[in-house]
Amino acid sequence: MRYLSPGNNGKGGFTLIELLITASIVAFISLAIYSTLDNGVKIWRRASASIPEEDYALFFDKFGRELRNTLKFSPVSFFGSRERLEFPSLVRFGEAGVDAPGKIIYDYDPQKGALQKWRLDISDSYSGREGAPEEALRGVRALNFRYYYYDKESKELLWSDDWPGKDPPLAVRLELEFTGDGQDSVIAKTVSIPVAG
């Protein structure tokens, strides 16, 4: 019994040509498999990479909704500075999603690079109990709230960095700087306030 194929001359083993062909076929097939795998890994990486704009879009959506729901409400005044914003609004409490009037505070923490958020009901905002904040956004390098108002004396529309007033301004702009895709980006969102003016 001989297991090796008998060669042309009756000797066992492969010829050089056979070996060369086999080696080239193996190389070709492994190249094809490798490139398919590599492509798949690249696609998977791309699809699972986080897009910072996605988080910002979601945050701006919520932020805009809260700010548009602000009201002229004497117990809670609208207060704003460069890195802090307090306003009365319709606040969603709990996971069940019960909406009630309350106060929302946004405050930027430069150490953590996070925008923190407090949701207070009326009694908490009266007593000044702030409680534990939640992180509304993280990975923020710098942040600036700006306030748009109509100056009655000069009859002009102006932007201010502070809003000590009781009533809401015409609009609030949030400008923030973040690092995404290895480069610094600036993103801004302006929300008009319907009850103002």
Next chain:
Amino acid sequence: MVLRAPTMSRTGNKGFTLIEVMAASAILAFGVVFVYEALFRTLDAFNYYENYLKNSNWMDEKIWQAQDELSNSGVYTGEGSGEYLNNNRQVRWELACGPQGDQPGLFSIDLRLAFPRGNKNIYLSRSAYALSIARE
């Protein structure tokens, strides 16, 4: 022995015929093509979504500025078109605004973005109305 492998029954030779192998590989090739087509479409949709996310906020801001200017002064003085760089990609934009219908003080704003992706252009557009208001 009565039991025999089914392939042996026809010709007595072991194995598949050339036709069988060709038909099988053709079916396999079709399957692979459809799977790849599905994958490419998914990637295309994902790409569109990513570009949309990266540009939609800029569009919102542009629309807000045009709306603000139109509602306060009744004229849009900003530029009508331009270019900006987003993710190292040149994005061209065009903004057109004008009076809407016969209603005085009502304007419509159309913003259109275009940027190349591969060998075709991707377009994003957004429209809004603005109503001019008088301040005392």
